[in-house]
Every structure is written in C-alpha cells, then in structure tokens.
Amino acid sequence: MSSKSAFNKTLVIAAALLLILAGCGAKKDLNNDETIPAVGDLPEKLKVVTTIYPIYDFTRNVAGEHAEVIPLIPPGAEPHGWEPTPQDLKVIQAADVFVYNGGMVEYWVDQVLDSINHPQLIKVEAIAGLELMPYSHDHFHDHSHGHDHGHNHDQEKSVEGDAHDHAHDHAHDHDHDHDHEHAHDAHAEEHGHDKEAHGEAHVHDHSEDNDTHNEEHAQDAHHEENGHDHDHGHGEGELDPHVWTDPVLAQKQVMNIMEGLAQADPDHKHEYQKNAEEYIAKLQDLDKAFREMAANAKRKEFVVQHAAFGYLAERYGLIQLPIAGLSPEQEPSPSQMADIVKFVKENEVGTLFFETLADAKIAAVLAQETGAKTAVLNPIEGLTADEAGQNLDYIAIMKENLSALQDALNE
Structure with missing residues (x-):
C-alpha cells in the first residue's frame, strides 16, 4: 500500500x-x-x-x-x-x-x-x-553558461x-x-x-x-x-x-x-x-538589513541544500543554487551532481549550506569532493528540539541566516 x-x-x-x-x-x-x-x-x-x-x-x-x-x-x-x-x-x-x-x-x-x-x-x-x-531544477547547468537572472525588476519593485x-x-x-x-x-x-x-x-x-x-x-x-x-x-x-x-x-x-x-x-x-x-x-x-547585505556582497550565488530560498534570492538580487528540489528528499541525479561539482570548483564557491532538519549527507559529500566548507542556512520550515529549547524564533533565525549569507557571499 x-x-x-x-x-x-x-x-x-x-x-x-x-x-x-x-x-x-x-x-x-x-x-x-x-x-x-x-x-x-x-x-x-x-x-x-x-x-x-x-x-x-x-x-x-x-x-x-x-x-x-x-x-x-x-x-x-x-x-x-x-x-x-x-x-x-x-x-x-x-x-x-x-x-x-x-x-x-x-x-x-x-x-x-x-x-x-x-x-x-x-x-x-x-x-x-x-x-x-514556478521551480526549475537546472540551476547549476544554466549558470555554468552565463548568469542570466531572468528577473523582472520592474515587477519586483512594484510588489516590493x-x-x-x-x-x-x-x-x-x-x-x-x-x-x-x-x-x-x-x-x-x-x-x-x-x-x-x-x-x-x-x-x-x-x-x-x-x-x-x-x-x-x-x-x-x-x-x-x-x-x-x-x-x-x-x-x-x-x-x-x-x-x-x-x-x-x-x-x-x-x-x-x-x-x-x-x-x-x-x-x-x-x-x-x-x-x-x-x-x-x-x-x-x-528587510532593510538583507538589502544592505546583498547590495554590498562580492558575489550573488549561494549553494543550498534544497530550493527553499527562491523568494529571498529574487527579492535581493541573489541567485539560489539548490542541491535538491523543493523538498530535501528530492535528490539530484548523477548529471546534476556533476554540474554542481563543476560549478563549485570553477566559481571557487567556499561554502555549501545545509539544514538542521534534513539529512545533510549529500552536502557533506559535495564539500569533500570540492574542498568547500559547510554551514547552516535555515529555511525555518521547522525548529529542532535544541532551537525550540533556546527560544529561537523566525526573526532570530533570519538574522542568523543574514550573517551566514554575508560571510559566504564575501569569501
């Protein structure tokens, strides 16, 4: 069944x-x-x-x-x-x-x-x-052939x-x-x-x-x-x-x-x-803090465990490159893994982000393969027992995400 x-x-x-x-x-x-x-x-x-x-x-x-x-x-x-x-x-x-x-x-x-x-x-x-x-999974392949953001900035400004x-x-x-x-x-x-x-x-x-x-x-x-x-x-x-x-x-x-x-x-x-x-x-x-961080970032791409940060990336002119799809259970194919490794090496990406609630084994394998380090970028879909015990909330975790992104985008 x-x-x-x-x-x-x-x-x-x-x-x-x-x-x-x-x-x-x-x-x-x-x-x-x-x-x-x-x-x-x-x-x-x-x-x-x-x-x-x-x-x-x-x-x-x-x-x-x-x-x-x-x-x-x-x-x-x-x-x-x-x-x-x-x-x-x-x-x-x-x-x-x-x-x-x-x-x-x-x-x-x-x-x-x-x-x-x-x-x-x-x-x-x-x-x-x-x-x-809509979500498309060909991020690494697309960005290995140029950086076309595909944003409608006039519409973004209107919504914002x-x-x-x-x-x-x-x-x-x-x-x-x-x-x-x-x-x-x-x-x-x-x-x-x-x-x-x-x-x-x-x-x-x-x-x-x-x-x-x-x-x-x-x-x-x-x-x-x-x-x-x-x-x-x-x-x-x-x-x-x-x-x-x-x-x-x-x-x-x-x-x-x-x-x-x-x-x-x-x-x-x-x-x-x-x-x-x-x-x-x-x-x-x-929002103001994220704007300032993104405006001063040296690079725009960041690699995440699954595609949970598309709206954040769109808002602040960044580029989310997810290892998995909209769910962390949707693992990349061998060809997608090859694209990820190629992109990380060619673009000297120093940090691969993983999550606290999902299995991070693929991110760990990619880090070992590419020499990149790992860090947490939290999609805040849920809290761990430890995070709940610390009385962390959406604002506090988003500030931690802000700090983690700032470090990764300025390596």
Missing part, C-alpha cells in the same frame, strides 16, 4: 471517530431538557491551530494574549514528509481557526479539511493573494513598494478598518487580481461552502497540466511555497493571518491589528 493510500485510509477512520466524538460533547439536563455545555464549550481564549513553524510564529505574534496558538507539527519533524495523525485531526476539530501556509509543503491540508466535521472552522491560507513562482506601503499604512494607523479594506482593494486591482478571489476569500468559513478559491484552482490546473497529483513529492514545474523566506512577502502573510483572527474574534480586532503592525515593523527592519 502506498503512503498516500495509507494516509487516505487513516483520514477515513479518523473522520468516523470525530463524528462519534462530536455527539459526546454536551449533556442534557433530565429536568428541563436544556443542553448543558461540556467543559470544552465554556467561554475561553480563541483556539488557533497552525501548521509549519513560520506560520505558527507569525500567528502567535499577531494573536498576543487573546488566543491560544497551537503548532500542529512538533519540533524536530521535517515538514515536507510530515503527515497528521488521528489525534492531530482531533486538535483541528477542536479549533476555532486553522492557519496554514498553502502550497505543496502541506499537501495534506485539503484532504484533512474535507474529512472533518466543523462547519464553523475559519480557515486562513497565509499565501492567499500572492503569486507563487506595495508591500512596504501596505505595511506602513498599518504601522501608523490604529483605526483603519475602512482604509485597510480600501488599500487591499487597490492592491488587488493594481496587480490584476479579483478582490473576491484574492482579497477576501483567503479567510474561509465552512458554513458557506467547501469550494476553494481561485489560487487553489489555478494550482490544480497547473498540476494537471504538468502531470502532477497532490502527492508530497516535489518535481519540475511545481510552484514554490517557501514565500516566508522573503521578509516582504512575510508581511503580507502576517496581514492575512490578522484578518482571519479578527474575523474569528471581532471583539479583539484592534489588538490583533496593533500586534500585526508591531511585528511588521520588525520584518521591515529585517
């Missing part, structure tokens, strides 16, 4: 159990036949369940003290191959809000949400409204300016409900997006329907066109989900999360807005 078939069977069993449990949540008073709420139904903080680490960290910074934010994926788990258990489905079933990144890093989300019985669950897709970039303006508006206006909606509409119109599809529909309410928004339909059409199904393998032609590695796009994700929490808990809407503004200010500082 394939892993996908086993996963589908697990979902069916878990969904049946949830239906049974749903009937046991409240008791009847035999005297007046009025429903007495179970302990879990008593008024309490908003319950928010999140998926990968950056989404958890963004959400808890926006939520502050007004929500209990639960990370579904535990420290030490590599998220590309992680699958939820029946117990995890129960956690989602008990939530008020479910926040996920979107894209194939969480290939299981659609199946899980279709399998649970929770009409009031608000779903927030953090990448909603963002255009995902919009992100900063959008964040700036929220950072300096604490009573901006109408202004925020107007700015969001303007953004959708400016980039040719329909507001209903990309402006508001990223916060889902199951009570309306189970349809996905146009972004998901576009991804499905893309997968069908390229012969892909919703399996967890990442291949040529897949859309890159690692948008959080770009501090500017991370700001947009934070705003999407804020809107979802405000919908679920309108009484604390202004607190969520204020928290989002304060966190966005930190992301703006991070």
Whole structure:
C-alpha cells in the first residue's frame, strides 16, 4: 500500500471517530431538557491551530494574549514528509481557526479539511493573494553558461513598494478598518487580481461552502497540466511555497493571518491589528538589513541544500543554487551532481549550506569532493528540539541566516 493510500485510509477512520466524538460533547439536563455545555464549550481564549513553524510564529505574534496558538507539527519533524495523525485531526476539530501556509509543503491540508466535521472552522491560507513562482531544477547547468537572472525588476519593485506601503499604512494607523479594506482593494486591482478571489476569500468559513478559491484552482490546473497529483513529492514545474523566506512577502502573510483572527474574534480586532503592525515593523527592519547585505556582497550565488530560498534570492538580487528540489528528499541525479561539482570548483564557491532538519549527507559529500566548507542556512520550515529549547524564533533565525549569507557571499 502506498503512503498516500495509507494516509487516505487513516483520514477515513479518523473522520468516523470525530463524528462519534462530536455527539459526546454536551449533556442534557433530565429536568428541563436544556443542553448543558461540556467543559470544552465554556467561554475561553480563541483556539488557533497552525501548521509549519513560520506560520505558527507569525500567528502567535499577531494573536498576543487573546488566543491560544497551537503548532500542529512538533519540533524536530521535517515538514515536507510530515503527515497528521488521528489525534492531530482531533486538535483541528477542536479549533476555532486553522492557519496554514498553502502550497505543496502541506499537501495534506485539503484532504484533512474535507474529512472533518466543523462547519464553523475559519480557515486562513497565509499565501492567499500572492503569486507563487514556478521551480526549475537546472540551476547549476544554466549558470555554468552565463548568469542570466531572468528577473523582472520592474515587477519586483512594484510588489516590493506595495508591500512596504501596505505595511506602513498599518504601522501608523490604529483605526483603519475602512482604509485597510480600501488599500487591499487597490492592491488587488493594481496587480490584476479579483478582490473576491484574492482579497477576501483567503479567510474561509465552512458554513458557506467547501469550494476553494481561485489560487487553489489555478494550482490544480497547473498540476494537471504538468502531470502532477497532490502527492508530497516535489518535481519540475511545481510552484514554490517557501514565500516566508522573503521578509516582504512575510508581511503580507502576517496581514492575512490578522484578518482571519479578527474575523474569528471581532471583539479583539484592534489588538490583533496593533500586534500585526508591531511585528511588521520588525520584518521591515529585517528587510532593510538583507538589502544592505546583498547590495554590498562580492558575489550573488549561494549553494543550498534544497530550493527553499527562491523568494529571498529574487527579492535581493541573489541567485539560489539548490542541491535538491523543493523538498530535501528530492535528490539530484548523477548529471546534476556533476554540474554542481563543476560549478563549485570553477566559481571557487567556499561554502555549501545545509539544514538542521534534513539529512545533510549529500552536502557533506559535495564539500569533500570540492574542498568547500559547510554551514547552516535555515529555511525555518521547522525548529529542532535544541532551537525550540533556546527560544529561537523566525526573526532570530533570519538574522542568523543574514550573517551566514554575508560571510559566504564575501569569501
């Protein structure tokens, strides 16, 4: 039995159990036949369940003290191959809000949400409204024949300016409900997006329907066109989900999360807005630091374990050269390995970056073959137990990445 078939069977069993449990949540008073709420139904903080680490960290910074934010994926788990258990489905079933990144890093989300019985669950897709970039694996081969970045700098400046303006508006206006909606509409119109599809529909309410928004339909059409199904393998032609590695796009994700929490808990809407503004200010500082680092770097190429830094590279005019594909499990072919070795030697690349959650054996072999050293560049898809114990967070790890890139690009 394939892993996908086993996963589908697990979902069916878990969904049946949830239906049974749903009937046991409240008791009847035999005297007046009025429903007495179970302990879990008593008024309490908003319950928010999140998926990968950056989404958890963004959400808890926006939520502050007004929500209990639960990370579904535990420290030490590599998220590309992680699958939820029946117990995890129960956690989602008990939530008020479910926040996920979107894209194939969480290939299981659609199946899980279709399998649970929770009409009031608000779903927030953090990448909603963002255009995902396609992935191509021929980086080393292409760059060994010249450095054509292929960037549309005018479009990049437009997106970047919009992100900063959008964040700036929220950072300096604490009573901006109408202004925020107007700015969001303007953004959708400016980039040719329909507001209903990309402006508001990223916060889902199951009570309306189970349809996905146009972004998901576009991804499905893309997968069908390229012969892909919703399996967890990442291949040529897949859309890159690692948008959080770009501090500017991370700001947009934070705003999407804020809107979802405000919908679920309108009484604390202004607190969520204020928290989002304060966190966005930190992301703006991070963006400025990366800009300064990249502008002064001696070289632009950096070699990474898997293709998790495409958005960061695009933002700052750098060139990501990944050993593996969108998932660290997608290993290079022998010919691709030969291209990597050739490139590293010919371009005197001094550092090969590996990750803390994925097997670094290929990076180690390449380092031995080429004489390069290894260092950590963290895609922040998840934390190790040690990183969690040190209370490291997205901002702290991104600063470590900044320092590591600065060293490698100036060797």
